Amino acid sequence: MARFIFITGGVVSSLGKGLMAASLAALLQARGYRVRIRKFDPYLNVDPGTMSPYQHGEVYVTDDGAETDLDLGHYERFTGVPSRQSDNVTSGRIYQQIIARERKGDYLGATVQVIPHVTDAIKAFARTDTEDLDFVLCEIGGTVGDIESLPFIEAIRQLRNDLGRGQSCFVHVTLVPYIAAAGELKTKPTQHSVRDLTALGIQPDVLVCRCERELPQSERAKIALFCNVRPEAVIPALDARSIYGVPLQYHAEGLDEEVLLAFGIEPGAKPDLARWSRIIERLGNPEGDVTIGVVGKYVGLPDAYKSLHEALVHGGIANQVKVNIRWLDAELFEGSEGDVVSNLEPLHGILVPGGFGERGSEGKIASVKFARERGVPYFGICLGMQMACIEGARNTAGIAAASTTEFGPTDEPVVGLITEWMTAEGLQQREAGGDLGGTMRLGAYPATLAGNSRAASIYGATHIFERHRHRYEVNTHYRDALERGGLYFSGTSPDGTLPEIVERPDHPWFVGVQFHPELKSKPFDPHPLFASFIEAAVRQSRLV
Numbered sequence: 370m371a372r373f374i375f376i377t378g379g380v381v382s383s384l385g386k387g388l389m390a391a392s393l394a395a396l397l398q399a400r401g402y403r404v405r406i407r408k409f410d411p412y413l414n415v416d417p418g419t420m421s422p423y424q425h426g427e428v429y430v431t432d433d434g435a436e437t438d439l440d441l442g443h444y445e446r447f448t449g450v451p452s453r454q455s456d457n458v459t460s461g462r463i464y465q466q467i468i469a470r471e472r473k474g475d476y477l478g479a480t481v482q483v484i485p486h487v488t489d490a491i492k493a494f495a496r497t498d499t500e501d502l503d504f505v506l507c508e509i510g511g512t513v514g515d516i517e518s519l520p521f522i523e524a525i526r527q528l529r530n531d532l533g534r535g536q537s538c539f540v541h542v543t544l545v546p547y548i549a550a551a552g553e554l555k556t557k558p559t560q561h562s563v564r565d566l567t568a569l570g571i572q573p574d575v576l577v578c579r580c581e582r583e584l585p586q587s588e589r590a591k592i593a594l595f596c597n598v599r600p601e602a603v604i605p606a607l608d609a610r611s612i613y614g615v616p617l618q619y620h621a622e623g624l625d626e627e628v629l630l631a632f633g634i635e636p637g638a639k640p641d642l643a644r645w646s647r648i649i650e651r652l653g654n655p656e657g658d659v660t661i662g663v664v665g666k667y668v669g670l671p672d673a674y675k676s677l678h679e680a681l682v683h684g685g686i687a688n689q690v691k692v693n694i695r696w697l698d699a700e701l702f703e704g705s706e707g708d709v710v711s712n713l714e715p716l717h718g719i720l721v722p723g724g725f726g727e728r729g730s731e732g733k734i735a736s737v738k739f740a741r742e743r744g745v746p747y748f749g750i751c752l753g754m755q756m757a758c759i760e761g762a763r764n765t766a767g768i769a770a771a772s773t774t775e776f777g778p779t780d781e782p783v784v785g786l787i788t789e790w791m792t793a794e795g796l797q798q799r800e801a802g803g804d805l806g807g808t809m810r811l812g813a814y815p816a817t818l819a820g821n822s823r824a825a826s827i828y829g830a831t832h833i834f835e836r837h838r839h840r841y842e843v844n845t846h847y848r849d850a851l852e853r854g855g856l857y858f859s860g861t862s863p864d865g866t867l868p869e870i871v872e873r874p875d876h877p878w879f880v881g882v883q884f885h886p887e888l889k890s891k892p893f894d895p896h897p898l899f900a901s902f903i904e905a906a907v908r909q910s911r912l913v
């Protein structure tokens with residue numbers, strides 16, 4: 370039976386609980402255990418799919434088509450275990466299920482209540498699909514003390530008993546702030562946070578203390594004493610230079626050993642962390658650097674493009690170069706040609722990422738034109754591929770009015786609403802004006818690549834499987850016109866109806882993809898498209 374590790378957070382949010390969960394899972398995996406990480410989000414949205422990236426950061430999409438919290442991206446990047454629908458749940462989804470059952474009369478006249486109905490649903494969710502695992506790590510979103518997270522805390526309290534002795538462990542992540550005026554690290558917020566948790570019936574086994582400075586032994590002992598844990602189970606967590614250094618750092622502080630001991634497992638041999646040391650070695654010794662411009666809409670919040678950021682770093686690891694990222698607001702390029710040139714000229718590669726809505730689109734199209742005309746490596750992802758097709762239509766195929774129906778009615782819908790497509794479950798159909806939540810073409814779909822294409826040579830394959838999240842697609846009625854303009858359709862859905870990849874054979878590196886390759890890139894297994902794009906940027910950097 371799988372053992373459960375419950376991870377809560379205290380004092381403040383943004384302590385890096387997700388990274389800590391991912392790192393702990395990676396450490397257990399390096400000891401040979403089979404792991405899976407789950408995230409419980411206390412908000413009432415059914416999933417984060419309809420939330421603005423400014424509210425919640427990137428929406429991470431799984432192979433099986435779930436729109437999930439960005440922490441699932443960390444989990445997958447650190448463990449290589451593909452996340453599933455069953456790895457993320459929100460209060461909204463739990464309540465939606467319960468209310469649907471209540472309306473059907475499934476509760477047979479009972480009063481439906483938070484305890485036991487909501488807590489039972491949470492517990493059932495935590496335990497599904499765990500047969501083949503050694504450890505399930507469950508991260509509870511939010512901060513202990515929040516009203517919203519109470520049912521989740523109550524559910525994990527109950528689970529400790531349900532699972533039986535030695536089958537669960539509680540890890541609580543807190544903050545130990547440094548007060549400059551006093552010149553001291555302060556343990557009181559951690560003490561209070563643990564007190565809140567114990568008042569809810571949970572005694573943490575391990576405390577992970579985020580701190581800006583070394584945590585002296587005396588403070589470690591003090592936290593241990595007041596919070597009722599062993600001093601060795603107070604794990605200091607200082608900021609790391611790279612997130613990929615976090616597993617090594619936590620191991621050095623004894624986190625994985627303490628967690629195993631909490632289960633009564635003797636840690637035994639050291640974990641094999643060679644994979645992580647290699648990544649840190651490559652990141653720490655770059656042989657050059659390249660600068661990539663990401664021309665997007667949500668550039669004010671790095672979390673909005675989390676996986677993209679990481680995939681670019683992975684492309685750098687593959688080529689042993691440092692990747693500098695310039696986040697450029699596409700709207701800036703809508704004023705004058707001069708702004709486009711001055712901002713884009715210093716770059717070694719231009720990337721237009723996924724996005725929604727019209728704002729900034731003319732700036733994105735101007736960036737595509739610049740990259741195409743100047744021979745600068747161009748990578749268009751999802752909306753970035755659609756913009757590349759509109760740019761090609763307007764400027765190389767003579768279709769001046771080319772646009773997408775996403776931005777409103779147009780006479781030249783080079784990009785239009787996908788009205789139907791096939792899935793394993795059968796035909797999916799959509800119409801304009803339908804629900805926004807959960808109705809896009811979501812999840813992994815196969816694509817077939819032309820054998821002679823750049824895409825096929827980059828992948829080293831002609832059949833690929835990539836994750837999607839879009840409502841519009843390039844309109845194949847324009848395929849001939851676009852190909853005459855030099856934009857080659859090198860990848861499509863296996864039935865040939867949905868364009869998946871376009872490229873310009875006469876350009877040093879110009880690729881647009883309808884899917885999100887960044888979601889599958891890993892530090893120890895960089896995505897081939899990102900590795901190839903950064904390689905092209907390295908070549909470009911030698912030219913300018």
Ligand code: GLN
Pocket residue numbers: 722723724725726750751752753775838839840841842
């Ligand atoms: N807005 C576009 C669509 O829905 C692109 C989506 C995306 O980039 N993820 O098709």
